[in-house]
Amino acid sequence: MRKIYLDNASTTQLRPEVVAEMTKILSEDFGNPSSTHSFGRSSKVLLETARKSIAKQINATASEIIFTSCGTEANNWILRSAVKDLKVERIITSKIEHHAVLHTAQVLQSEFGIAVDYVALLPNGEIDFTDLVELLSQDKKTLVSLMHVNNEIGTVLNLEKAVRISHDYNALFHTDTVQSIGKTEIDVQHLGVDFLVASAHKFHGPKGVGFAYVKKNSGLQPLFFGGEQEKGLRAGTEAVHQIAGMARALELSYEHLIEERNYISGLKSYLISQLEIDFPEFKLNGSEDGLYNIANVLLPLSDDKTGMILFHLDMKGIAVSRGSACQSGSVKPSHVLAEILDKEDVIKPSLRISFSHYNTKEDVEALMEALRSI
Ligand code: PLP
Numbered sequence: 001m002r003k004i005y006l007d008n009a010s011t012t013q014l015r016p017e018v019v020a021e022m023t024k025i026l027s028e029d030f031g032n033p034s035s036t037h038s039f040g041r042s043s044k045v046l047l048e049t050a051r052k053s054i055a056k057q058i059n060a061t062a063s064e065i066i067f068t069s070c071g072t073e074a075n076n077w078i079l080r081s082a083v084k085d086l087k088v089e090r091i092i093t094s095k096i097e098h099h100a101v102l103h104t105a106q107v108l109q110s111e112f113g114i115a116v117d118y119v120a121l122l123p124n125g126e127i128d129f130t131d132l133v134e135l136l137s138q139d140k141k142t143l144v145s146l147m148h149v150n151n152e153i154g155t156v157l158n159l160e161k162a163v164r165i166s167h168d169y170n171a172l173f174h175t176d177t178v179q180s181i182g183k184t185e186i187d188v189q190h191l192g193v194d195f196l197v198a199s200a201h202k203f204h205g206p207k208g209v210g211f212a213y214v215k216k217n218s219g220l221q222p223l224f225f226g227g228e229q230e231k232g233l234r235a236g237t238e239a240v241h242q243i244a245g246m247a248r249a250l251e252l253s254y255e256h257l258i259e260e261r262n263y264i265s266g267l268k269s270y271l272i273s274q275l276e277i278d279f280p281e282f283k284l285n286g287s288e289d290g291l292y293n294i295a296n297v298l299l300p301l302s303d304d305k306t307g308m309i310l311f312h313l314d315m316k317g318i319a320v321s322r323g324s325a326c327q328s329g330s331v332k333p334s335h336v337l338a339e340i341l342d343k344e345d346v347i348k349p350s351l352r353i354s355f356s357h358y359n360t361k362e363d364v365e366a367l368m369e370a371l372r373s374i
Pocket of ligand 1: 009010069070071072073098100147149150151176178179198199200209210
């Protein structure tokens with residue numbers, strides 16, 4: 001059976017060049033980058049070359065890139081240190097952030113007694129900027145934490161505007177760009193963000209590695225202790241092969257960005273056109289202008305078919321994600337869809353279909369065929 005992977009917002013297939021780079025390092029460059037002998041120095045060169053390359057892609061300076069084990073760690077670190085060390089008294093975020101931000105903010109609220117305010121959302125899941133201004137006008141040391149692209153519905157934040165407004169009110173600005181980096185241009189100098197977080201496995205790099213962009217002189221303190229790595233900000237021997245793989249993956253993503261964006265946008269449009277034919281009452285959850293690789297669709301299927309849909313697709317070798325987790329009856333609905341859909345729609349079957357350049361029109365056709373036969 002041909003297997004079809006349409007769940008690229010969950011994780012992505014590694015590019016062959018990334019695998020080649022990583023396996024070469026695994027077999028040839030095992031030195032610890034902190035060692036002063038030649039083995040260590042070779043690994044240190046690889047590490048610092050990766051740092052420079054990543055910095056270049058997002059117009060940062062190399063010293064502003066700190067490697068972490070994943071996006072979740074980087075989000076936890078920045079939010080926690082902002083409260084603990086930078087004395088932030090309030091976090092403004094939204095109810096549709098990834099749990100790496102939402103749960104961290106909630107823990108910090110109970111641990112440090114800070115305020116957590118949630119900015120209002122428009123019906124399509126976009127941020128209500130009028131409400132953001134309203135919240136910011138209360139005078140408190142604040143960190144605004146808003147994701148660039150939502151991982152479930154693909155809504156895109158106008159980062160430039162969000163940073164400008166936040167800075168107008170002297171708030172710090174953190175953004176989770178796990179779903180957007182490598183898929184859209186990001187220039188940290190131009191945007192002026194204070195903190196940004198990324199994860200390699202979302203842009204055809206390896207799992208278990210990510211990075212934080214931390215603007216110069218931020219005052220952030222470490223989450224872990226026990227080593228001088230990453231200028232003392234992130235103790236622990238660096239996973240050189242993963243870091244180099246991440247840098248290569250990001251280089252390739254930006255090298256091919258224009259052609260891959262056009263190609264993937266075409267696949268999404270094709271999916272929408274096919275849904276319009278077979279399921280004319282389907283709805284796109286979130287904004288019409290969501291990122292080009294994610295389509296979260298609510299399907300007009302009867303209740304008896306709702307529970308079976310993912311199982312049915314999986315049996316046919318097709319991998320997509322639940323848009324709403326209600327379908328099994330035992331799990332909670334998606335916190336994102338629960339915010340933007342009304343009660344009736346949230347229990348209907350929604351699917352998140354997310355593409356990469358490895359997908360084809362035939363994949364969309366196979367998905368449609370499988371959906372029609374439910
Ligand atoms: N933030 C967003 C928006 C995500 O989509 C994810 C992954 O699902 C994460 C953070 C977590 O990243 P990682 O898997 O690297 O911990």
